[in-house]
Amino acid sequence: MLAALIWDVDGTLAETERDGHRVAFNESFESFGLPWRWDVARYTELLRITGGRERLLHDLAMQPAAPTDTDERARLAAALHTEKNRRYAQIARRGAIPLRPGVLRLMREATTAGVRLAIASTTSRSNLEALFELQFGAGWREHFATVVCGEDAPLRKPDPQVYRRCLEGLDLDPEDTLAIEDSPNGLAAATAAGVPVLVTRSLAFASHPFDGALAVCDDLDHPAAPSPRLCGTSPARVDLAQLREWHAAWWRQRAAA
The missing domain is CATH 1.10.150.240 (Putative phosphatase; domain 2)
Structure with missing residues (x-):
C-alpha cells in the first residue's frame, strides 16, 4: 500500500x-x-x-x-x-524559483488522502529552508513526516544513504513508498534503496531515457509514460490515483517475478 x-x-x-x-x-x-x-x-x-x-x-x-x-x-x-x-x-x-507544475496539487492530494510526504535530498538544510519558507510558509516543516538533507546523509546520490535514512525516519518499508526524482543519480539512489521512482524530467535531463523508472513525465501536469512492464496508459497528468495504480502494479510484478 x-x-x-x-x-x-x-x-x-x-x-x-x-x-x-x-x-x-x-x-x-x-x-x-x-x-x-x-x-x-x-x-x-x-x-x-x-x-x-x-x-x-x-x-x-x-x-x-x-x-x-x-x-x-x-x-x-x-x-x-x-x-x-x-x-x-x-x-x-525573493521568489525567483517557483515550484514546478503539479507539485502543490499532488502534495495536497496526498495529504488529503493520508499519504505522508517526505524529503530525501542531499542539498544543504539552509538551501532547503530558503526555498521551503517561501513556497510553503514559516510552518513548512509540519507538512513533511521526515526531512533528510545533506547534513543527515553525507554520501551523495547515487549512493542510497539518503533514501535509507528517509525510510528509517518514516518507519516504512520501501514497498510502502514511492520516490519522485528528476535525475539519473536520483533514480539510481532510490532504486538501490528498493524504492520505485516516478521521474519528472528537469530541463537538465530532458532527453535522458530513465530506464528502470516506474513512469516518466516532463512534469506532473503533463502525460506520463509508465514503464513498458506495467503496460499502462499515459494519463493526461499525474495524480495520486494513478500513482497508486502504478505502485500496486509494480509490486505485483515484483512478487510474481
Whole structure:
C-alpha cells in the first residue's frame, strides 16, 4: 500500500539548479573577482556530479587559473560554496524559483488522502529552508513526516544513504513508498534503496531515457509514460490515483517475478 511520497528537491520540486544554484555560483565567482562563468550547457554537464561543492571541485581541477595546490583549491571551493549558499538563499527568498507544475496539487492530494510526504535530498538544510519558507510558509516543516538533507546523509546520490535514512525516519518499508526524482543519480539512489521512482524530467535531463523508472513525465501536469512492464496508459497528468495504480502494479510484478 502506498503510504508515503518521497520527494527530491533540486530539479524535482523546482528548477533550482538552472535558476538558483547556477546563478548563485556565477554571482559568487564575480564577487571573488574570478573569471569563471557557468552557462546552462556547462552547468548541465556538471550536474552529472551530485553536490555543489563536489561539482565546483571537479570544475576547478580543469581551470588553468585555479590554484594548483590541492589544499588551497579546497579552501577556495569551500569559500565559494559558502558564498553561493548565501546568494542562493537570497534568490529563493525573493521568489525567483517557483515550484514546478503539479507539485502543490499532488502534495495536497496526498495529504488529503493520508499519504505522508517526505524529503530525501542531499542539498544543504539552509538551501532547503530558503526555498521551503517561501513556497510553503514559516510552518513548512509540519507538512513533511521526515526531512533528510545533506547534513543527515553525507554520501551523495547515487549512493542510497539518503533514501535509507528517509525510510528509517518514516518507519516504512520501501514497498510502502514511492520516490519522485528528476535525475539519473536520483533514480539510481532510490532504486538501490528498493524504492520505485516516478521521474519528472528537469530541463537538465530532458532527453535522458530513465530506464528502470516506474513512469516518466516532463512534469506532473503533463502525460506520463509508465514503464513498458506495467503496460499502462499515459494519463493526461499525474495524480495520486494513478500513482497508486502504478505502485500496486509494480509490486505485483515484483512478487510474481
